[in-house]
Amino acid sequence: MLDIKWIRDNADALDAALAKRGAAPQAASLIALDERRRAILQELQDKQSRRNSASKEIGAAMAAKNSELAESLKAEVADLKTTLPALEEESRTLEAELNDILARIPNIPHDDVPVGKDETGNVIARVVGEKPRWSHPAKEHFEIGEALGYMDFDRAAKLSGSRFTVLTSQIARLERALGQFMIDLHTGEHGYTEVSSPLMVRAETLYGTGNLPKFEEDLFKTTDGRYLIPTAEVTLTNLVAGEILEQEKLPLRFTALTPSFRSEAGSAGRDTRGMLRQHQFWKCELVSITDAESSIAEHERMTACAEEVLKRLGLHFRTMTLCTGDMGFGSRKTYDLEVWLPGQNTYREISSCSVCGDFQARRMDARYRGKGEKATKFVHTLNGSGTAVGRCLIAVLENYLNEDGSVSIPDVLLPYMGGLTRIEKAA
Template identity: 85%
Template sequence: MLDIKWIRENAEALDAALAKRSAEPQAAHLIALDEKRRSVVQSLQDMQSRRNAASKEIGAAMAQKNMELAEKLKAEVAHLKDAMPAAEDAERQVSAELADALSRIPNIPLDDVPVGKDEHDNVVKRVVGEKPGWNHAAKEHYEIGEALGYMDFERAAKLSGARFTVLTGQLAKLERALGQFMLDLHTTEHGYTEVSSPLMVRDEAMYGTGQLPKFAEDLFKTTDGRWLIPTAEVTLTNLVSGEILEQEKLPLRFTALTPSFRSEAGSAGRDTRGMLRQHQFWKCELVSITDAESSIAEHERMTACAEEVLKRLGLHFRTMTLCSGDMGFGARKTYDIEVWLPGQNTYREISSCSVCGDFQARRMNARYRGKDDKGTTFVHTLNGSGVAVGRCLIAVMENYLNEDGSITIPDALLPYMGGLKRIEKAA
């Protein structure tokens, strides 16, 4: 969430930033709401002040035996008391209206973010590795998985409908190995603390990281009012909600391997074959909590940690700087890591690493205090995939496909595969 004080002082800058995101100007509307709120608050404060003053004047009038004045003042106090609940309701209503309007405004892109409308305007930051050089034909993951006998979409549809997959045997083991490999890498070499956190959260947690109120249709809600997490970013970031942290203990770095649940409301007709876009999938999430001065450097570090997963697996990828029109709601700057999929003959996103500044911290009221500081400052938050397990499984299957249809296990995963070096057709 943006600071209304900043908006009042930087109205043109806000509208210019929204224009970069292809959004309508909002500064005038927000400032008008804030003016209305200030007017109502001032009116309420005036009523409270006059009530308190009149109450004291009643005592003075009684002491002077001026009963007529005392009765007049009592009538005034009674009138103010009767009027104040309506004024308090008006103050709550306009404050809620302003808060709701602010909660729907996206974050301000950093100055070095390329301006553009969509993914076609994203900019290549670096390319790592090379595409596999084969003599045999490439295949898509679902062709490979079904031919091996370890990937079943019909049974998944019988159980749950579209956008679900059943993995069995050696492919199920490979998926589990990938998740464990990522978690071990980030905790033992990259300095992240492993967290096991809930998969269902309250409204406040979804609000804190920006999924609510604007993106409710992208989420699954339980019958008791909780939400299934679309990413462990929600729980890991909200670990510090409402807290004041000590600056010398920052940064905090958290990682979790969890299922993620998404309705894919806006993806009708896209990636309907296979397991590229699912309602349920595993992901290794990375979250950092930093002070205001460290977040930009932490963004580069986090992205490098995610890239290292693909380097260790020997997968070819490129890292893209997202343009202003393609960034997520809460991001100030985002790098997407896109892995090469030979079966599709294209790059597909496998990780997205974003720096959010204090945007989420304001929603969560998460702050820090320096050793010699009297006041507090909002923390900066970052999140990234380290990486999406299902998409990484797809990448391994397609990039390590052999001519006979088997899949060679990457060296980095051998310690997790119980001696298995190749996935072959089920007997």
């Protein structure tokens, strides 16, 4: 969430940032609403002050046996008691209206983010590895998985409907191996603390990371008012909600391997075949909590941690700097890792690493205090996939396909595969 005080002082900067994102200007209407709120609040405070002083004056008038003045003051206090509730309600209404609008305004992009309308404006930051060269034809992951006998979409549809998958035997083990490899790498070598956190959260928690109120349609809601997490970013980031941290203990780095749940609202007709766009999928999430000075460097570090997963798996990928029109709502700058899928003959996003500045921290009221300082500042938050397990599974199946239809296991996963070196067709 943006600070209304900052908006008042930087109206042109806000509108220029929104224009880069392809959004309409908001500064003038926000400032006008805030002026109304401030005027009502001032009137409320003035009347409350007058009520308090008039109440004291009644006692003095009665002590002086000035009954006429005392009665006049009593009438004034009675009138104030009648008008104050209406002002209080109006003040609350305007405060709620302002906060609701602020909660729906996207973050301000960093100055070095390329300006663009959509994904066509994204810029390649680097390319790692090379596309595989085969004599045999490439296949899509669902063709490979179904032919092997370990990937079943029909049974999944029978159980749950579309956008679900049943994996069995060797491919199910490969999916598990990928998740274990990722979490072991990030905790063992990259300094992240593993967290096992809830899969259901309250609305306030989703508000803190910016998923609510703007993106409610993308969420699954339970019958008791909780929501299934769309990503572990929600829980990991909110671990510091409402807290004041000591600067010398920053950065905090958290990781979790969890299922994620997304309604995929608005994606009708997109990626309907296979596992690319599912309602339920595993993801290894990375979250960092830093001070204001360290967040940009931490963003580069986090992205490198996610890239290392793909490097060790021997997968060809490119890292993209997202343009202003393709960035997420809460991000100030985002790198997308796009892995090469031979079966689709294209790159597909497998990780997204974002620095959010203090955008989420203001919503969560998460702060830090420097050593020897009394004042506090909002922390900076970062999040990234390290990586999406399902999409990584797709990439391994398509990139390690052999001519006979079997799939070789990347060397780095062999310790997790119980002696299997390749996935072969079920007998």
